[in-house]
Amino acid sequence: MNIHIRTLNEDDPALISRAFQEQGWDKPVEQYLHYLAEQEEGKRVTLIAELDGAFAGYVNILWSSSYPSFKEQGIPEINDFNVLIQYQRQGVGSRLMDRAEELIQERTGTAGIGVGVFTDYGKAQILYARRGYIPDGKGIHKHDRYLMPGEETIIDDDVVLYLTKKLRTV
Template sequence: MIHIRLLNENDPVVISQAFQGQGWAKSAEQYIQYLAEQKNGERVTLVAELDGAFAGYVNVLWNSYYPSFKEQGIPEVNDFNVLIKYQRQGIGSRLMDRAEEVIQERTDTAGIGVGVFFDYGKAQILYAHRGYIPDGQGIHKHDRYLKWGDETIIDDDVVLYLTKKLS
């Protein structure tokens, strides 16, 4: 059974250890910061559990750092992760459903960013199936939009941003 709930004080160490167990470096401090921002109303962090075990999480950022979303007041679905052993079991879809419900309480448009290389292929497909389309601004890295002729290193910071009208 999949259960979606808000991040709580017991989660940071559990989440950090779960990701470390699959070789991903995610510190407990990151989730302590998420918890503080959730308490301040800056973000909502949703946690998924499968049969009582941590399985993944997603954030809704009310004030995106991405310039186009910030200017338009579009909340951003952010830092969406499901443990590898729990992928392809509907957990990601349930997290996205709930994140979109949370956003829809305030506005009718959701935004999300996705990396552009192979590691993000599953996410790219998921977002397309859910109705997210590119926002038309091209790819973005750190604090700028990349233009023709720019040289950059393709890494996790090169992102294509997408939006979806929520019904």
């Protein structure tokens, strides 16, 4: 089993979209074309994982997060982390995270990541905790604002708890 990590290239958007569509996830080609354009502008890095030559998953590094606390502190955000179901639990996600953290560590001492708060995100929550990510202490966030006590909201993919990990002493 050979896992190879590389950056997104112009041949990837259609391939990635199709791979996720085959497992029932809507990930339009335009999303990955946008990622490619932002990567070329230096705003993000999209890392692609291949397992034995086949596309297996990807993760992004946003050098300037839209999450206010990360933006203020200059913390890059690991974002939109996805491994195809058939390749989960084979080390693909760990290798993607390892490489993302290595790239972040070349620039700064802290990595940030957001995770959803309901059951569908359980595997990710456990993975991030095992890797040393801890809550940033700001509570949960939705649509560019922090949720407050007593406030009602619909729990969906946009309700996020943000976490950080110290990568090195700065």
